Amino acid sequence: MESVSTTATHTIKQLLERQPLTAAKVVFAWRVAAGPALSRAANAEWSGDGTLTLRARGAAWQRELERAAPVLKDRLAFLLGQQVVRKILVIEDTHA
Numbered sequence: 001m002e003s004v005s006t007t008a009t010h011t012i013k014q015l016l017e018r019q020p021l022t023a024a025k026v027v028f029a030w031r032v033a034a035g036p037a038l039s040r041a042a043n044a045e046w047s048g049d050g051t052l053t054l055r056a057r058g059a060a061w062q063r064e065l066e067r068a069a070p071v072l073k074d075r076l077a078f079l080l081g082q083q084v085v086r087k088i089l090v091i092e093d094t095h096a
Contacts, residue, residue, distance in 0.1 A: 033075035050086030055093035065090045
């Protein structure tokens with residue numbers, strides 16, 4: 001028996017596989033991978049070279065996102081494939 005969250009993640013992965021690769025798709029996957037709190041802590045931007053830039057809402061969130069980056073990268077690889085997000089860059093958004 002699978003948990004509801006595991007089933008939901010696998011279902012989202014299957015739905016994403018059918019969609020073309022766009023920045024919106026990657027940002028949506030980021031929100032799923034990060035969960036509610038972390039996804040509110042940063043604005044995400046994806047570039048076609050494989051870089052996901054996270055603009056953190058302050059220095060504290062920047063540190064948390066940097067610590068979480070390896071786990072987030074693994075989750076994004078599961079949802080999108082290994083070569084879609086190659087690098088996660090976390091910067092502080094000084095305008096937040």
